[in-house]
Amino acid sequence: MSTTLLFVDDEPDLEALVLQKFRRRIRDGEVTIIFARDGLEALAALEQHPQVDMVVSDINMPRMDGLSLLTKLQEAEDKKSTIIVSAYGDMSNIRTAMNRGAFDFLTKPIDFADLEATIGKTIRHIEMLREVRRRQMEAERAHAALSRHFSPELAKRLAASGEGEGIEVQWRDVATIFTDITGFTSLVETAPPEALGKLLNEYVGGMTEIVFAHEGTVAKIIGDAIQVLFNAPGDQPDYATRAVACAHALDAWAQEFRARQRATGITFGATRIGIHAGPALVGNFGGNRYFDYTAYGDSINIAARLEAANKHLGTRICVSASVAEAAENFQGRPVGELMLRGRSEPLRAFEPLPPEKYQAPETALYAEAFAKMAAGDAAAMPAFAALVGMHADDSLAGFHLRRLLNGAKGIRMQLE
Template sequence: MPWLERLRTQGLWLLPATTLALVVLVAWHDPGLLRGLRHAVFDQAQRWSPREPEPAPVLIVDIDEESLRRVGQWPWPRTQVAELVARLHEAGAAAVGLDVVFAEADRTSPRELLKSTRLPREAAALLQGLPDHDEVLATALQAGPVALGFALSDTEAASDCQSPAGIVTLGGAADAQLRRFGGCVHSLPVLAQAAQGHGALSFIPDEDGVVRRLPLLFDLGGHLAPSLAAETLRLALGAQRYTVQAAPDGGGVIGVQIGRLRIPTTANASIWVHYTPPQRDRYVPAWQVLAGQTPPDLFRQHLVLVGTSAQGLLDLRFSPLGGVIPGVEVHAQALEQILTGHWLQRPGWAPAAEVVAVALGGLLVAIAAMTCGALPSAAAFGTLAAALLGGCWWAFTRQGLLLDPVLPSLGMLAVFLPTTVLRHMVSERRQRWVRHAFARYVSPNLVDYLITQPQALELGGRRQRCSFVFTDLAGFTSVMERMDPAQAVTLLNQYLDGMIAIAFAHEGTLDRIVGDAVAIVFSAPVQQADHEQRAVRCALAMHRFAQDYLAARRAEGVEFCETRIGVHTGEVIVGNFGGSTIFDYRALGDPVNTASRLEGANKYLGTHVCLSQATLDGCPGLPVRPVGRLRVAGRQEAIMVYEPLDATDGQAVQQEAYAQAYAAMMAGSSAAAAQFKHLHAQSPGDRLVQLHATRLDSGAIDNLIELSGK
């Protein structure tokens, strides 16, 4: 029914529609696996296109392995740190950020030594008069713009880690999406009071431990606290406050103003760090600064971060470029980006745009997969995926935007694969149905051949030796005239259905059906080495079916006809004929006509199945009896024909006597006529015996039988 077919066809859209809805839902929730894939793509983009190093007034004084070897193991005496800070002030540093927390008193300080060591009174008095190392460092911190670092903690505690700078918020709540910390680990009060800035050293790495973003602000116990990088920059610019612009309705931070610089940020006040490859000239070993072995103007008007790359001090972070880098370098690279105006951003509209891309891309892919073939739909998917990848790469390299091509691509793939598989299954099912239906018009072996050999669907043919089986109903036209047309058609269809099924069972190819006549060819289009034997077996099976069908109809009181069958073998031209409009696969040549003539010869011979010498030659051991040499209409040369014994239906029971009479006829003996008459008297139903007896009685002297008609 048409409505049922429409429902079935439209129901196929349920799979891509459902898949697309699930993909959009998953994309909207953004699970951790998708975030991990997205970050991996962003990291790969940085590896392929890292930030080009640009001149920026940012340097790292590195407490490296060589500095530890020359100066001593960490922690150094605070006097040593004070000297380092003092030298940086003298060198004209714009600001110094200490990526170190001095949470405990210096154990090498005289006062601390007096607590742990018993000394003579004179020595103790001498030590008591020496300056405290922490106070020495505090004096150095007061001498210039220095930002001390502090470590954030999730433990709820009273916090003294506040920047002396003011923070002004414009718009909505600035802390709506900030990472909240309960407390901090800060430096000694004497040092904290001396420093002009305080900044958090902490990072917020992603689930895989990679540091991709650096927060400028944190939520520390309900108050905004800047990072070390932000504080160092503020001190270098001489700014007294931060101006934080936040989106309304809890949208988070939009940007942070530090002095004359406005820094665009993510909603949690972070900046995406676009890393450069390792740059050795970004680092200055601390021992060289202490030894006075640095160029005079190296630090002038530079932001100087003091940190460590020594592995034993455990301040190493995973980088998107692969491997690990010192934590202080993350601050330094972020400052370089800010000062050079190089922004790497993931816009707030990006997640929504990616979900829309998933929906639109998945819809286009679904339409292509449901309406186009496999190659066009795959090309559509590939084109869309390539466009997404290319567009995101252009946005990254040209605009500094981080857009995710993985989510839309995976979404389209999730829609494309099951839809294509479903379409393939449905198409295969339809092909099977068409193949089955087509096989009711064309031989199954021809259908298989054309499927495996599509080039055969071309005009032309080839010479090939084939065997043919022709069948016809004797007097069916007159029977039809006396029968109801509907009944005649039903009887004929049942009969033809059985005959053709037998032909197909023997892997014969249906050459044609003309009314009640059927023509079958063997060894075309697929060559069959035993085509003669197949043809004979097929003819005998058809004969048995025809006899049974005739008996069954007569038992029902329905008039029907006997079947005549001719079998012949010869070389013909097989192929497609007809022209560019329609193909007709068939065989052409004299053997085809001869097989048809042999079928008609049964009427005169009194046989049911008549096969030629050419066919018999390919069937060694087949029990037959010779019929004679036939000269059929249209041929000058006579054909030796035979009747299979299995087709005599028990009438020719005296085979030895028939062979003797036939041999006498071939020898030209006058006794042949009497012998055939005697056989006819014993087997009056054997019409072939009757034919020979009549011929010999009329003066025939050999086995040549002249047939004037078909």
């Protein structure tokens, strides 16, 4: 890489001597040299040539001397490495220059071998600074990319360790959360763009903060939909427990957000959440130029199908048996065996419940009615009818009652 030098000196013969001394390096493109005759002319040259790497300046010059120029250079945001040149006996000014930030000094008359050695040393210093700045910029870019996916502390660790731009694609057991908003398409078609943008940014921002608080990874945000991973990129032995706790927190926040919007006259749909645990191909799929940490595989698709199943079931959260069985002290109620689109085998699903709802009497009544339905007992229909009569807002109980009324039997059900 070429180095650009700015010589600042009012001696008329200096320019020719410098050009003669550095002619080979100038010819080979290693060095570009600019000249100025005082501090003011030097500042003007720096404005025209911001690529200047190094300044070699005399002290005694008209209009603006070298010490005043050095002060200006040190005040600038892009500080230039500066070599000060002065008479041998002028050690007082040389000390002042060094105290003001000069990188090195030379004495007059200039020994050109000494000048070349000092410039070489300064160039090596500049190259070292360039490398430090390059690494810092890479770390900042990595941190910016990682911050879209990972909690602040994890993003900082990955960026600092150099792992941020190359997390390897690998098979991992993960818990995947999918979230979506009901009726969002209608909101897009009716809301003013500026209002929709503000609304969606607040929603996604709030949901993301909750994910990061549970140390989850945001794999994708597509409009109103969010995909979250646990046990990636780092190991989280309790990933199923974390996923369920995160889903409850997301549900509570989304419901509160929805109520706030309703109070202002905005109809904001409910957030549906699906969770499944299983193996997935996880890593950076963005290539060399774009960081895209995400996951692919059948288990990811199942989580998305469970999110969509909420629409039919009347629930807001639906999790697979792999999550319910792995989560510590899971509290919830069975949904049934779902025949999801694209799958030939049924999937047992559950609705996780917060403690206060799980301990409520109607949960025990639901469990009794569900057990009757699983056994093919005709008493299941009146049991669900009684439950819906007491709790008309129990959408899942209402779903099963409608199934039974339409002639369905058992707990296996086809969802489109």
